[in-house]
Amino acid sequence: MLSDNFSFGYFCRAGSEIIADLLATNIPWKYGGLPADRWHKQFKERFLYPTTDILLWMQQSPNFNHKPLEIAQKLAQQPGPLAYGAKSVATSSGQQALLFLPADVFDPDDPWSVHFRQVLAERDYRGQAVCELGPGSGITAIEILQSSNPPKSLTLVEIDEHVLKVAELNIRLNCGKLIDRLGIQVEFIPGDAVAILSQLADAGRKFQTICGCLPHVPLPQAELPRGQNIAHGYNATVYHGFERWGLGLLEAVQQQAKKTLAEQG
Numbered sequence: 001m002l003s004d005n006f007s008f009g010y011f012c013r014a015g016s017e018i019i020a021d022l023l024a025t026n027i028p029w030k031y032g033g034l035p036a037d038r039w040h041k042q043f044k045e046r047f048l049y050p051t052t053d054i055l056l057w058m059q060q061s062p063n064f065n066h067k068p069l070e071i072a073q074k075l076a077q078q079p080g081p082l083a084y085g086a087k088s089v090a091t092s093s094g095q096q097a098l099l100f101l102p103a104d105v106f107d108p109d110d111p112w113s114v115h116f117r118q119v120l121a122e123r124d125y126r127g128q129a130v131c132e133l134g135p136g137s138g139i140t141a142i143e144i145l146q147s148s149n150p151p152k153s154l155t156l157v158e159i160d161e162h163v164l165k166v167a168e169l170n171i172r173l174n175c176g177k178l179i180d181r182l183g184i185q186v187e188f189i190p191g192d193a194v195a196i197l198s199q200l201a202d203a204g205r206k207f208q209t210i211c212g213c214l215p216h217v218p219l220p221q222a223e224l225p226r227g228q229n230i231a232h233g234y235n236a237t238v239y240h241g242f243e244r245w246g247l248g249l250l251e252a253v254q255q256q257a258k259k260t261l262a263e264q265g
């Protein structure tokens, strides 16, 4: 006979532990001779993408609401590197953000990321429509949402569909209640920043702030140092050459961004 303590809550907690354990031990850091931060797309499709889909589903389903949080807490305590890990990150407001961090997502503790989000966290977004290009783990979006004057809407454009789902998972995990309470509109758009900004401009959309920490390395992917291109699960042949990959990309983004920037933006 089951005791009263052996309730649904107990099952959920035990379930979180089992799932965290499975993720930590059953997704190998090395597969097919490659470490997870260098995996081919088919390895990511096999191990990382379905995991994110399940976690996102659990996060959105009312019955499982607390589970991804507990799974992330347990994963964050595991010694790394993990192909599907989690990390507790100190934000500018002095809070801790808990982030799922599969190996194909940009590290929020990277100095690029830290500097970028610290500067953005200090700004006043009251009443603004904000657009972030390339949200990665979602840490910058979390900083913007948790800032003292959060925006009325936040549009996130990310070229890597899996990375965008991880951003959504992390934003819902850390800011879900805040978003609901303040009624902030958050939208997740997969695609290339240049193409999406052009579509948004055609649709008459305007933003008071457009920000992004996009790669600006004027080298072909094959020549980049190890790890520099891990976040980019897109078709690199589309971004060949200096024109669209590197500084060319930034120039193209700026040209499109001007069309969607509000007058006071």
Ligand SMILES: C[S@@+](CC[C@H](N)C(=O)[O-])C[C@H]1O[C@@H](n2cnc3c(N)ncnc32)[C@H](O)[C@@H]1O
Pocket (backbone or CB within 6 Å): 106, 107, 108, 112, 113, 114, 116, 117, 133, 134, 135, 136, 137, 138, 139, 140, 157, 158, 159, 160, 163, 191, 192, 193, 194, 212, 213, 214, 215, 231, 232, 233, 249
């Ligand atoms: C350096 S990471 C920054 C992530 C995050 N803002 C941070 O600071 O941690 C750049 C992100 O931009 C995305 N990205 C690269 N090129 C892009 C493009 N053309 N359009 C949209 N996103 C892009 C990458 O997939 C990656 O997630």
